[in-house]
Amino acid sequence: MPETxxxxxxAPGAARRILMLAFEGARLLDVTGPLEVFSAAARxxxxxxxxxxxxxxxxxxxxxxxxxxxxxAAHLSPPAxxxxxxxxxxxxxxxxxxxxxDAVRTLAARSRRTASVCAGAFAxxxxxxxxxxxxxxxxxxxGTLAARYPSVSVDPDALYVQDGTVxxxxxxSAGIDxxxxxxxxxxxxxxxxxxxxxxxxxxxxxxxxxxxxxxxxTPRPRHDALRALLDAIAxxxxxxxxxxxxxxxxxxxxxxxxxLFREHTGTTPAGYVEAVRxxxxxxxxxxxxxxxxxxxxxxxxxxxxLRRLFLRRFGVTPSAYRARFHTTAR
Numbered sequence: 001m002p003e004t005x006x007x008x009x010x011a012p013g014a015a016r017r018i019l020m021l022a023f024e025g026a027r028l029l030d031v032t033g034p035l036e037v038f039s040a041a042a043r044x045x046x047x048x049x050x051x052x053x054x055x056x057x058x059x060x061x062x063x064x065x066x067x068x069x070x071x072x073a074a075h076l077s078p079p080a081x082x083x084x085x086x087x088x089x090x091x092x093x094x095x096x097x098x099x100x101x102d103a104v105r106t107l108a109a110r111s112r113r114t115a116s117v118c119a120g121a122f123a124x125x126x127x128x129x130x131x132x133x134x135x136x137x138x139x140x141x142x143g144t145l146a147a148r149y150p151s152v153s154v155d156p157d158a159l160y161v162q163d164g165t166v167x168x169x170x171x172x173s174a175g176i177d178x179x180x181x182x183x184x185x186x187x188x189x190x191x192x193x194x195x196x197x198x199x200x201x202x203x204x205x206x207x208x209x210x211x212x213x214x215x216x217x218t219p220r221p222r223h224d225a226l227r228a229l230l231d232a233i234a235x236x237x238x239x240x241x242x243x244x245x246x247x248x249x250x251x252x253x254x255x256x257x258x259x260l261f262r263e264h265t266g267t268t269p270a271g272y273v274e275a276v277r278x279x280x281x282x283x284x285x286x287x288x289x290x291x292x293x294x295x296x297x298x299x300x301x302x303x304x305x306l307r308r309l310f311l312r313r314f315g316v317t318p319s320a321y322r323a324r325f326h327t328t329a330r
Contacts, residue, residue: 015049016186019080021107022054022070023088023097028062029172030086030117037179040195046187053077053107055099063088074103079110082182086175087119092141094148101127115167115182117175124168125149133163138171157235176201221264225250226257230265233273237280238299241273278313281306285322294318
């Protein structure tokens with residue numbers, strides 16, 4: 001590996017350099033989605049500057065045919081706070097653009113953190129960055145990633161995974177969720193929430209990943225016990241999340257837990273669980289699940305209970321919602 005210079009410690013008020021490593025055939029939304037998040041964050045008061053590099057410094061053409069201008073070659077780019085690596089279908093087949101793995105290694109060695117979007121995890125794995133780490137990628141390719149790189153512990157359900165200073169995300173739009181999480185870590189939940197509102201980001205993405213997240217509606221709490229509970233609710237909405245079992249899991253009194261929910265989420269435990277179950281129901285229905293299966297898999301219970309909730313919250317029935325948003329595209 002060539003000699004590299006670590007990214008300098010971030011000074012308060014200084015801009016964090018976000019460096020996108022683009023390459024021929026990269027998926028356009030993998031590039032532009034996260035960059036829109038950081039751009040919006042900068043416009044709303046965050047401290048970011050955005051640069052695009054490529055392995056050889058040449059402009060690149062994305063898989064969509066869109067031409068993207070590049071600022072510099074990877075090895076000539078200054079140290080960055082965050083390096084982002086997009087995906088491409090070719091990466092899942094073991095075909096890497098010339099110089100891409102070397103560029104990933106070089107940039108990662110002098111950045112504070114490295115993140116991939118979708119199949120970009122294959123480039124990180126080929127560069128050795130995922131050895132001994134947890135990671136994820138697009139649901140369609142998690143098995144391939146695990147088989148090709150057995151030293152990587154692949155989580156097939158996560159929307160995104162952090163292992164140390166390395167982040168990987170699921171398919172395409174999950175790069176936006178990951179970027180929002182990075183903004184939250186850098187600048188706090190208020191700015192991340194404002195960015196999500198500005199971009200009109202809803203928790204209603206076509207699926208495959210069974211992990212659910214609500215960054216646009218509820219900021220992540222700083223209280224460790226509550227954060228763990230919210231993760232558990234999101235991971236398995238159908239489980240028993242009534243107040244007493246939640247309090248027992250957190251090792252807190254029911255009164256204390258209710259107060260924490262009010263302070264950090266603005267609602268009661270029951271209200272939060274209902275919101276997560278409804279978001280899960282939206283995703284299941286959009287992915288083609290029946291109303292009955294959706295009611296069961298989300299813990300809402302019966303078709304009638306699901307119908308009442310949808311009419312109260314959205315003004316439409318679950319069947320009408322499914323007919324409007326369901327797609328058979330994969």
